[in-house]
Amino acid sequence: MGLSIYLALKEIWRNRGRFFLVALVIALITLLVLFIAALGEGLGTNNRQYVSNLDAQLIVFLDKSDFIIPSSRLDQSALKAVRRVDGVADAGPISTSSTAILLDNGKVLKVSMLGVEAGRPGLPPVIEGRTYQTQLAKETVIDRNVALRSDIKVGDEITIRSTQGTKDEFFTLKVVGLTEGQAYTFQPTIFVPPSTWERVRPKSEAEANKTVPDINVIAVKLEDPSQTEAMKSKIEANVSNVQVADIETTISNIPGYSAQQGTVQTQGAFTLLIGVLVIGGFFQIQILQKVPQIGVLKAIGSSNAVVGLAAVIQIMVVTAIGVGIGGLLTYVFSLFFPPTIPLVFNGNASALAIAALLFIGPAGGLVSVIYAVRIEPLKALRLS
Template identity: 55%
Template sequence: MKKPTINEPISDFVTISGYLAVKELLRNKGRFFLISLVIALITLLVLFIAALGEGLGNGNREYISKLDADLVVFQAKSDKVIASSRLGNNRIAAIRRIDGVADAGGLFTSNAAVVFFNGNEPVKIALLGIEPGKPGEPKVLQGKQFRKNLADEVILDKNTALRTKLKIGDTAIIRTTQGEKDKFFEMVVVGITDGQQYGLQPSIFIPYQTWDNIRSKSAAEIGSGNPVANVVILKLTDPKAADEVTARLIAKVDNIEVATIDESIKALPGYTAQQSTLSTQGAFTLIIGILVIGGFFQIQVLQKVSQIGVLKAIGTSTPAVAVASIIQIVLVTIVGVFIGAFLTFLLSLSFPPTVPIVFNGGTSALAVVALIIIGPLGGLVSINYAARIEPLKALGLSS
């Protein structure tokens, strides 16, 4: 095996590299701080794109992703799109009888608006009918769960409560359109859940029979039959047996298709395209960041060719010079990323709740790590250049 050609103990050259790197940083604070600021702006951009992606994704999938359930049953050929699927009572009953299904609850979706008579703007919401006590009903953080299938009660998700400023015990006025007329329904707020957005809208949960009474409908639908669920949400006796239960469902219930929670999220209209667009934007921002940071450090190395020449001439090893550059780049990048993260946090405080920005710990941490890595990546060319500087040429001694 080829031995490393470093002629001093690693601890020695790291010590000298650290000394040179830190001294230069401290003696040129202004210059390095400007580079950190550029990195901070890139960080701000990357974190906002990540937060926007998270916010938009969350607005689409939040209710589905928080379901305490294992499978979702759709009407066949609905492409697993909730709004396109219809499942009547007979099929719901058949689904409940399948071996392995512990519990099942219908989900009934519609849109409505919460209106105010004090001049405030209406808040558009997803009106979600659920079966009390069945899968699909979210757990309340304040107040109580539903007890009856038919009651003039609603549970608000956190976002609806934030935007409407309604509290438990207040009356929410819900506007829908039935036939050609706007209808207004007074509902008592009995509970508030955590964030449960659906279709990029804040949501209001309501017992499914009340839902059927108040939802928007055409003139022909008014007074017609039982409510029809969009999908059925299943809790299994053994979640690990999802494949077997799926096979049984397909075999025994006509005209259905079954999806896991993850598959249901991916099938949400526009969700996958939206997320891949935002991921691509984030990736391009990182690439631009690498180029910008690389450019800055390259210019810096070009400005100090003679300085590096002197260091090498008096016996500083090439690895020590390279490590000094790496230490500087890493420190400048870390400072920039943390300034950027702090600026992002400050800016995020000024955004209204209507802007779909969510700072997810995991996603933000991933973005921060990626940003810290792009500094040294961007600086690779300059580090290589610094390592290749020949003291003779740098000092003008070569003829």
């Protein structure tokens, strides 16, 4: 072991230029892998953030809506029925829609407009200002991301443009509060009371005179959050024509969510595969150049274990240095990225990516290590 470490480190040190370049290649692969992981996390977050941050354990959908939020339509009686189920602490309606805020500079900012009741699951905690007061208030709570992109502040009035029937209607809402981390389907979110939502949302001519708001889904907070499975069945049994999902199932059924995560993960996996091939190729070529000297090492009495272990240690050291530099580079780059780019460096995802990167070195170098072990000491005498 000591002898292998000695050989591995001496060789790296005396050829530090060459090994540094390989470490740099590994660093660039690391940078790429970490950015893809962050992009996956960022895209995922922008899609599901509101749902994952809900103060609720279960989501109630219309039966046979396949857990697709926009396909589900529930009414007030379902909401009342859910609230009556034993073990439900609270339930709040969630109505989803997309709309546009007209900005002073003539541009529009597209947002997710969610109709949720104040004080019920569905409306996230307000971090600045207050929540809206009545079901009919022309007031809104906005996500910080809306504020960042538009310069809108608490106390401002915003104009919503909404197509209803064949006409463009304009509504004025007062921003009363600010919340945080509530992106949904890649759009920053504004929250309005359910009746206001029904009036403001884009709709067809036929729906133009509706006043009782449609509900897409109901967020359910349980008295005992650990009882999700039991409560799922209980709600389905007690409320007619609904299906219930936990938060995780709801997220994976957000339109496009799974497909997008799958795409990003495939990219990440292929980048790791490229890493394996690059590292494998380098160390294989290096071993081919080293055949005579490995022959000498063995001829003068180094065992296969010493030679093989030295090769493994070398690969691990170079990979570790590369991943270290790559991680540092990623960190430095991440400091300079604007908040509107969907990159989220999540501890778990990054740790997983780094573990995978540390693994690809030895994996890529495996062939070269086996090759090194098989070199005959007779090579030193030019006999084989």
